Amino acid sequence: MTGVDEVNLVIAIAGLIATVAGTYFAFHEYRQRRTGAGPVPGSGDDGGGGRVSEPLEPPEPPEGQGPYDVFVSYTAGDADAATLLAGQLCAAELDVFLVRWVEPGLIPLLESERALSEARWGVLMFGSGTMSDLRVRDEYAALLHRKYQGDLRFVPGRTTDDPLPPLAAIHQPVDLTRPGTPHYDREVARLVRVIRRPPGTAGA
Structure with a gap:
């Protein structure tokens, strides 16, 4: 096998690996969407590159109902x-x-x-x-x-x-x-x- 053939073989193997990896991650993302799985808790990522904002915790209503300031x-x-x-x-x-x-x-x-x-x-x-x-x-x-x-x-x-x-x-x-x-x-x-x-x- 010549040097040129070896280079072509390495390129072909690298391309095959990239294709398999891309297929795996695409399938994994698709399965997450189908199952409703969200980002990993605590990751702080919304899956789209942004940060997940924490919902506001509403304060407890006051004890009484009036009179009001x-x-x-x-x-x-x-x-x-x-x-x-x-x-x-x-x-x-x-x-x-x-x-x-x-x-x-x-x-x-x-x-x-x-x-x-x-x-x-x-x-x-x-x-x-x-x-x-x-x-x-x-x-x-x-x-x-x-x-x-x-x-x-x-x-x-x-x-x-x-x-x-x-x-x-x-x-x-x-x-x-x-x-x-x-x-x-x-x-x-x-x-x-x-x-x-x-x-x-x-x-x-």
């Missing part, structure tokens, strides 16, 4: 963002109304109405679909009405970079677009600080 309004699309904020506010010893925390046996709509009438602060989570949600639009109108009566402080909470409606844009919003970052923590701390400020204090 803060009413948090949100659409279904912003439910996780609202729950995260409400948990931070509760950790700061504030009483927060969140409709998903209404206890069994109570009527969410009636509890929302009661909370809207007694809360000192209203935070409305503004995302992409906020103004197309009829319930949230009603809550928005009620919060603004109480704000202009002088017995509630209204705060827009941005969850996206979408522009705010004109009547919300004239208020100083809190930026909640980057949960899990120092910026988010500073914004929440700023909100907590002004909520806990005694009524009638300068700047309140």
Whole structure:
């Protein structure tokens, strides 16, 4: 066998090995998809080169149901963002109304109405679909009405970079677009600080 023949034989064997390996891994991936097997636990890989994000652990709802310091309004699309904020506010010893925390046996709509009438602060989570949600639009109108009566402080909470409606844009919003970052923590701390400020204090 000449040197050229030996080189050709090595190339052929290498090509055969690569083909077999590729077939094996392709079959293995196909079988994982068919069986529903996911990434190896603890690998931190979502199978597509990205990182698997850990689901948010919702905080425990508060023990009592009112009276409330803060009413948090949100659409279904912003439910996780609202729950995260409400948990931070509760950790700061504030009483927060969140409709998903209404206890069994109570009527969410009636509890929302009661909370809207007694809360000192209203935070409305503004995302992409906020103004197309009829319930949230009603809550928005009620919060603004109480704000202009002088017995509630209204705060827009941005969850996206979408522009705010004109009547919300004239208020100083809190930026909640980057949960899990120092910026988010500073914004929440700023909100907590002004909520806990005694009524009638300068700047309140």
